[in-house]
Amino acid sequence: MxxxxxxxxxxxxxxxxxxxxxxxxxxxxxxxxxxxxxxxxxxxxxxxxxxxxxxxxxxxxxxxxxxxxxxxxxxxxxxxxxxxxxxxxxxxxxxxxxxxxxxxxxxxxTIKSDEQQAVLCLHRIRQGAIKDRTALINRLRGLLAEFGIVMPKGRYPAQHAISGILEDGENNLPMLARELLSDLWQDIKALNQQILKHDRKLYQLANQMNAARRLMTIPGVGEITATAVVATVSDAKDFDTSRAFSAWIGLVPRQYTTGGQVKLGRISKRGEKHIRTSLIHGARAVMANCKNKTDRTSLWVKDLIERRGFKRATVALAAKNARLIWALLRSKNEYQIDYVK
CATH class of the missing domain: 3.30.420.40 (ATPase, nucleotide binding domain)
Structure with missing residues (x-):
């Protein structure tokens, strides 16, 4: 042979x-x-x-x-x-x-280590618990609607109103339904505690990882995003450019070019959905607090909102943060506001 x-x-x-x-x-x-x-x-x-x-x-x-x-x-x-x-x-x-x-x-x-996969395991379990909690709240909302009881929109208003609905003796809710829905509410509260436990563990891990601490200096990048990136990306040098890293996350426009005519569409949404979602949520939080700020990023965001709208500006800031993450992972430096090369 x-x-x-x-x-x-x-x-x-x-x-x-x-x-x-x-x-x-x-x-x-x-x-x-x-x-x-x-x-x-x-x-x-x-x-x-x-x-x-x-x-x-x-x-x-x-x-x-x-x-x-x-x-x-x-x-x-x-x-x-x-x-x-x-x-x-x-x-x-x-x-x-x-x-x-x-x-x-x-x-x-890139081949992941045991430690990286353990951190990703925590992220996946946390995602599953959030998904289960959403499903239970929607189930509770639908079952209450069968008896003419409408829960408020949103997770926090809904959970705040559940106890009052179940304890209200004048809403004509049958005793059997009240008992069954109370069990659902107990399951939701148990999931809340489980998710809180996972969040605290992620915060602890983020403070133990040097790379994660550096990434958290970027506005809009918190413990969840930082630990997910560090656990998923073994080496930033696997990506030639910051745009390649952003494309891997799925934050660049989908391209269809032929005959020299460039056509760019919506973001591709390829690659890491969890990291992309976390970056967009973080960007939304930054934009909600940039009204009175005068740093370069805040001024850029406010101008972009006026020109392109809030949602497009959110994705643009998330893509910008993705490129910053790549740069910090490569250089091993911390984020500097108004940095000039």
Whole structure:
């Protein structure tokens, strides 16, 4: 068997397909192994390039394969699909991964450490709890509407009014419904406590991370945004420019250019939804408090609001903050108001 140059592994829960090629791109390895034998199989191979699609477990396997001396590259599935031949199956997917991993223009995902994934785990659990709380409030609102009781709009006004509605004995709410809706209200309060616990943990982590503390010097970047960025981006040098970083978050216009005619649309909304949402929320908070400020950013924001409207200005400020985040991660400096190069 010739020396293997690169292999592609199609990750799964129990059974993994492997496809390997030599320096002449000829197939030298094509087999299927079970999960408990994958590490042993890869350990037999000489040091080579290993390609995998970004999916659940990819970063774990990447760390394990790196310990064995291999160069591991993780890529998005959209870069693999064009290289798949014939029908979709595990063997053809592994072959396509092996082909895509050796292409010079394929972009790869930086391998995350255990600590980074632990922080992201906290973010995902917090997001899930917020989603569950919203669902419960909407459920409570809908069920009360069946009895002609309308809750106020907004999370805070709604939660403030729930106790009074359930304790009001003159609203003709049946006892069974009152008991069931009270249980829902207890679940909402439990989720409030759970989310508060997660927030406090994020604040604690943010103060322990040097990079996160630097990012929090940017107006509109708080503990949630800073910890999410640090846990997701291993090295800012993976992005050539600040615009590339902003595009990865999905804050640049979608482009459709042909025949020399440039057409820019709305933001692409690709990439990291959680970071993009946090940046936009932070930008909205900054804009709400910039009326009486005279620094360069506040003056720029106020002028932009007059010319383009509040929502477009919000996205523009979020994109600006994304570029500042990239710059601070690269330079390891702190944000300076009215900085002049």
């Amino acid at each position: 010739s020396l293997i140059k690169a292999i592609g592994i199609d990750l799964a829960k129990s059974v993994f397909s492997i496809h390997g090629v030599d320096s002449h791109d000829k197939c030298q390895l094509r087999k299927t192994v079970k999960r408990n034998k994958l590490l042993a199989e890869v350990a037999k191979l000489p040091a080579c390039i290993i390609g995998m699609e970004a999916c659940s477990g990819a970063h774990y396997w990447a760390r394990e394969f790196t310990k064995l001396g291999h160069e591991v590259r993780i890529m998005a599935s959209k870069f693999v699909i064009p290289y798949r031949q014939n029908e979709k199956n595990d063997a053809n997917d592994a072959e396509a991964i092996c082909e895509a991993v050796s292409r010079p223009k394929t972009r790869f995902v």
